Amino acid sequence: MKKGNQSCLTEIILLGFSDFQSMRELLFCLALIFYFMALVGNSLILLLIFLSPTLHTPMYFFLWNLSFLEIGYTSSISPKMLANLLSEKQTISFWGCGCQMCFFLLFGVTECCLLCVMAYDRYVAICKPLQYPYIMNYRECAKLAATSWAMGISLGLGHSISIFTLPFCGSNRISHFFCDIMPVLRLTSTNTYKNEVANAILTMVFALVPLLLILFSYILIISTILMIPVAKNRQKAFSTCSSHLTVVLLYYGTITAAYIHPNSATHQDNNRFLALLYTVVTPSLNPIIYSLRNKELKTAFKKLVAKLWGFLR
Numbered sequence: 001m002k003k004g005n006q007s008c009l010t011e012i013i014l015l016g017f018s019d020f021q022s023m024r025e026l027l028f029c030l031a032l033i034f035y036f037m038a039l040v041g042n043s044l045i046l047l048l049i050f051l052s053p054t055l056h057t058p059m060y061f062f063l064w065n066l067s068f069l070e071i072g073y074t075s076s077i078s079p080k081m082l083a084n085l086l087s088e089k090q091t092i093s094f095w096g097c098g099c100q101m102c103f104f105l106l107f108g109v110t111e112c113c114l115l116c117v118m119a120y121d122r123y124v125a126i127c128k129p130l131q132y133p134y135i136m137n138y139r140e141c142a143k144l145a146a147t148s149w150a151m152g153i154s155l156g157l158g159h160s161i162s163i164f165t166l167p168f169c170g171s172n173r174i175s176h177f178f179c180d181i182m183p184v185l186r187l188t189s190t191n192t193y194k195n196e197v198a199n200a201i202l203t204m205v206f207a208l209v210p211l212l213l214i215l216f217s218y219i220l221i222i223s224t225i226l227m228i229p230v231a232k233n234r235q236k237a238f239s240t241c242s243s244h245l246t247v248v249l250l251y252y253g254t255i256t257a258a259y260i261h262p263n264s265a266t267h268q269d270n271n272r273f274l275a276l277l278y279t280v281v282t283p284s285l286n287p288i289i290y291s292l293r294n295k296e297l298k299t300a301f302k303k304l305v306a307k308l309w310g311f312l313r
Helices: 021-051 058-075 078-086 094-127 138-164 181-185 193-226 231-259 265-292 295-312
Strands: 011-014 091-093
Touching: 011 094, 021 058, 021 078, 021 265, 021 295, 058 078, 058 094, 058 138, 058 265, 078 265, 091 094, 094 138, 094 181, 094 193, 094 231, 138 181, 138 193, 181 193, 193 231, 231 265, 265 295
Parallel strands: none
Antiparallel strands: 011 091
């Protein structure tokens, strides 16, 4: 840390679930199971899409990106949380806290943008099917994915640097299991009003705006589907969107419940458990949601298993 920064902290104590001593072993087991599911499930989707030429389409290209960032998203939080659940000294280094916040923001913002891009992909596929190959060509898909990642990287780095260059000379205790923005800002020994305003604006731009665009896309999608005369075709169109819509509702629902609440002790406790949902549980459920009703993924998985079985025999 530069001398002008006047930071006195070398490590930060993550209180996490220390006030739930009787539940720590149970929380560790559950978190470990869901983290393992997230790693295996998303890695399997990455492998299936990479190895199956039939899945080299825009929809699966964006799903590949989503699975990749889900691994990074949960891995930025889960390993340290699991270690602290088993340790009496629940600490993280000052710079480790900064890196954790940076990657958490990076993957979180990228996911918001990517979910918006996936909604646009479904809009073009259903509302403009004849133009779909031209609009969603490889070059445009790469641009959309790269833009999502660029937004996540720029916000993750920029916002983390702006916070961790503030002076930290007060308390080093955070009542959370990871370095979230507002708990870290409360540790600073200076006025953080500008940072809090900047955080609110960035949340509006990178979280609320993508959500509104997703909702607008689905209004157009649903209105188009309802005009399809054949019931079987309507059902097929709905099925191509249901997985993505479920993931959006799950992701935004848990984040909204965690961050929009009164600032009381009870809600802070609830916030920690809600944070477990969107950092550990949701990334483990997304592969299940996408593969549950997806015949192409199921077929690719069966072919992969058959090849492995034939190789082992």
